[in-house]
Amino acid sequence: MTTIQIKLYWDRYHAHPWGQNPGRVKEAEWPPSPWRLLRSLASAWFRSHPGMAHSEELRALIEALGKRLPLIGIGKVSFSQTVHYQPNYGKGDKATASYGTTRHENHFAATSLPICFRWGALTLDDTQKALLTTLLEHVSYFGRADSICEATLQPDNWPEPKEFGWCKPCLSEGDEPHRRIAPNCRDVFCPDPSSFQLTDLWQRRTSDTQVENAPIHLVNQMLATDMQVDGGCLVSYEMPEGWPQKWVVKTPRTEKKPSKPAPSDGPKVARYLRFSLQCRVPIAPKFTVTLAELFRAAANHHLCKVHGNGSQSPALLGKDTNGPLEGHQHAFYLPMAQDDSQPGMLTDLHLWCPMGLTRAEVDVLLRIRQLSWGKGRFPVNPVLIAMGQEPPPDVKLATGDCATQPLRSRVWQSTTPFIPPGHFFRGDKSNPKAKANATPELQLAKALREVGVGTPVVIQRLSALQHSSVPTTSTDEIPLMPAWDIVRAPEGDDLSALPFDQAIEVAAHQNSSDSMKAHQRRIGFFMQLTFDEPVTLPMPALGHSSHFGLGLFVPVDHA
16 A cells, blocks of 8 residues: 655645636635646656656656556645736836736635545555655645645555545446546546556657757647647546535635624614504404514515615514524514404504614614505505503513513413414314324413413413404494404314314414415414413513414403
């Protein structure tokens, strides 16, 4: 076994892929080319033996390395480039010549581990090892001159670095190298094992002497042809397992510092806002989530419009650069019915944000002038009518003990259905089977414990019909649409009917990551919480879509 190690002092490998225009490539040559290694060894010979022709010992050594395709050992890598512009004055006097620039790109691969070439079936004798060791001592750079390196011949018991992977040549059934199109394969320029000769590294086989005993330079010949050489070919190498996700390190680009502070920076001026929803037609409670989503989407639109695309506001959107926030500290968008002229209809939107809103975030909310509801035929105009650190006393909104006058009650009822966060039945709606350990009541009890309510409580379902009845002002008028879509449970005494007892179906909030375009429909229940003593709830809503108006609990006997 023969192993050559290339240690890069600056941890950078500068090289362009063979035969490609440096101005059009996207990244450096990777893995490094065995052809480039053999050229480095040949160059080391001529530097250490000036004025001498190659020896037969050199021919035997280089051709022994070129007749076999090596494994290429690499570590994790990051690709980048540097760009500089060469002054170009053209012809004539500098003082009068027109100034231009020529762009040069220097692609490189940054890696902290050495590069290794291993020939598993090649064993060198002592003379060849001595010659190879001497040549490697004269290899001062690998690739372009920027890649300062130290090249050494490693013993058979060489300790392999940690987090090291091996690139393997793609071979056919007859052990012939070939090219393969696959996401885990990359083309590498290699000596052709079937025809490689030492002199292929610096001249074409058909070349003639141009002037006295001086062969035409290989580069001049290639520039006059199609960049092909004798004894070389492109071979696909299979990259280490997990390529490129586990091996290519993405480096973030330097971002320009914004000229103005982020919208979430600064003192908190309010935690509660109330908007009156001005609309020509009544808005039924069944559109609670739809209305809340429209308001939040409008807030996101104006946030990006004022502060730029990609702006973050954890308070308004519930997520930052690290992902979704935890602890329910971001804004609750709560459409509620509090107008006696339209009983049961949504007339106001209450926004409660425990973490607080800055002046910039409040300004974003004030820019929301219209919500396109009812396919644009019935726009909703939000008008700010109240703002402060706490809801006013007449608003039955649970905000925990942090309020000046916290709402305490022994009995709490949901004005919008509580949606169990997890699935509580198996099968479809026509034949549901209840999950004994995941009933809606058990999931509501768990939600209470998660927000810090440990007081013993009795949980019971309320009638869905009671919350769906909407009075009319005249018998001659057409009755208004039902407030909620009641789920018709299967009839009979079978236990399968229990999951849908007093259930309603409602459009729930759909995450932006969900590929489904249609509204997500979930089954919920109106619940009543009865405690042994008056308690306060830490937040106004519980369960699925609680930040969009569902699971809203209000006190019954306010103390």
